[in-house]
Amino acid sequence: MTDAIRAEGLVKRFKGTTALDGVDLVARAGAVLGVLGPNGSGKTTTVRILATLLTPDGGHATVGGHDVVRAPHEVRRTIGLTGQYAAVDQDLTGTQNLVLIARLLGHSRAGARARAAELLARFSLSDAADRPAKTYSGGMRRRLDLAASLVGRPTLLYLDEPTTGLDPHSRNELWDVVRGLVDDGVTVLLTTQYLEEADQLADDIVVLDHGKVISRGTPDELKARAGAQVLQVQPLHAGELERVGGIVEQVTGSEVRTGERTASASVTDPSVMPEVVRRLDDAGISVSELNLRKPSLDEVFLALTGRPAEDTTGGADGAAPAERTHA
Amino acid sequence: MSTATTAEPREQAAAAPPAPRLTPAVAVRHGGLLAWRSLLKIKRNPEEILGLTFMPLMFVALFVFVFGQAMMGDWQAYRDFIIPGIAAQSVIFATIGTGVALNTDIEKGIFDRFRSLPIARSAPLVGAILGDLVRYGLTVIAVLVVAALIGYRPEGGVLGVVAAGAVVMLFAFALCWLSAFMGLLLRTPMAVNIFGSVWMFPLTFGASTFVDPDDMPSWMGAFAKVNPVTHVTDTMRGLMEGGPVAVPLMWTLVWVAVLIGVFFPLATRAYKRRA
Structure with missing residues (x-):
């Protein structure tokens, strides 16, 4: 066609x-x-x-x-x-x-x-x-x-x-x-x-x-092109987020991003997963979510351009003059 | 008509059959449809007509009753003198609206929609201007109605008034291409409005609208005598109140030809280029 x-x-x-x-x-x-x-x-x-x-x-x-x-x-x-x-x-x-x-x-x-x-x-x-x-x-x-x-x-x-x-x-x-x-x-x-x-x-x-x-x-x-996968861990108790972040960082050796309730880090070798589980278990931390996933497009854009996509937009709202005049 | 026969999406997928030729008749039809749109907008915004007629009404009232006595010792005589001029002035001011409306359509993205349709390229421009002619007509009528209410009875009768109306509409049609050109050139509707108004004042006051150019200082009078608004006003005055028509009408027609000759191509070109 x-x-x-x-x-x-x-x-x-x-x-x-x-x-x-x-x-x-x-x-x-x-x-x-x-x-x-x-x-x-x-x-x-x-x-x-x-x-x-x-x-x-x-x-x-x-x-x-x-x-x-x-x-x-x-x-x-x-x-x-x-x-x-x-x-x-x-x-x-x-x-x-x-x-x-x-x-x-x-x-x-x-x-x-x-x-x-x-x-x-x-x-x-x-x-x-x-x-x-x-x-x-x-x-x-x-x-x-x-x-x-x-x-x-x-x-x-x-x-x-x-x-x-x-x-x-x-x-x-x-x-x-x-x-x-x-x-x-x-x-x-x-x-x-x-x-x-x-x-x-x-x-x-x-x-x-x-x-x-x-x-x-x-x-x-x-x-896939962004290379790594992303390991994401959410502890059961938000108070343990910092400790979780520490463990993830030690095991993966890469920079940890912590959100409100999750800690995530890029991993190149999926075999780190069991290691993370073991360490969390040793530390007595209960986990409500733990997964290994492909990076989101946000993370892809960051990898491709070296800067996050959303930060450069200057505000999505400003792009609609018609909306502004007739709110 | 031919585009109605467009095939169903899937059959058309790769290569659409050659588009039908855009004959002048098709272009006229498209222009007419877009003029219909302008008229719907007038109906939807009665306040716009109110705005369009309010200034002429104020001008009639203020000039006749404030200046009339002082100017001619008799407000009725002054009324008879300036009504044709105010009708011309009002319509000339109204032409700014053409540029403002075009600019607004561009800013809102409506022109992009029209330009992305398989229709005559000139249609949105022609449609807007045809629709505006109706607005100009309404403006003239508003002035004449108010004039009649304060006792104006033109010597030229109905025929004279209709002929005068036709002359000023023709001039407005020519002038609105200039307005359209500005509307396509300037960035915002506000800029079109301001820029348009700025030169409308000297043009409509520096003419025989309110005062005989012979009574002005010589340089002003010289400007007034070549000002097209003077020719239009004098033609209308001749038709409505009696007086020479042939010479001012000839000059009016010359100006109409010049304005259209210059600004029609410029506006059309700006329209094609405007991104």
């Missing part, structure tokens, strides 16, 4: 800064490609080029077999775009927003209304169909935005930080919606600065940093 997206050596410069510095990526048809990176890493620029909203300064890309620069109109027929903040008209109702797009895409008046009603029902917005979008909650607006991007039945969907600024409940709802779309055969390109989101949804992940791809692979491959 043809790849849904092929991008090679994309370069984009804005007044003195290089936003993209030779980005290659491939999205397999029917899969979810996660583009992961902190703010300013070039995620949105990549999406905007692939959505024909920006012209690259170098490199080239095809979407559904069409060149984004030479055949933008064909590309636009294949894609749906959901931006970083909800790009629906706040003054129009849910129905009006969708009818407008359906009419623009050539539906008849009746056909447009039917398509709008169908999408509103699918995204649990039927009850709010005739209310202006500005009265919607953040999660509802995001769903309406997603519905708007699906009016033309795109085979490829760009989700640019779809859950930024959403509460955990709305985030989970949106994840379910995305999974449903993938089940329908839609290819998804998802950008996110949430490592958990990429882990949850993506089949393949590309990690961007400063406009460059610094790593790529499946979530599991990325985790």
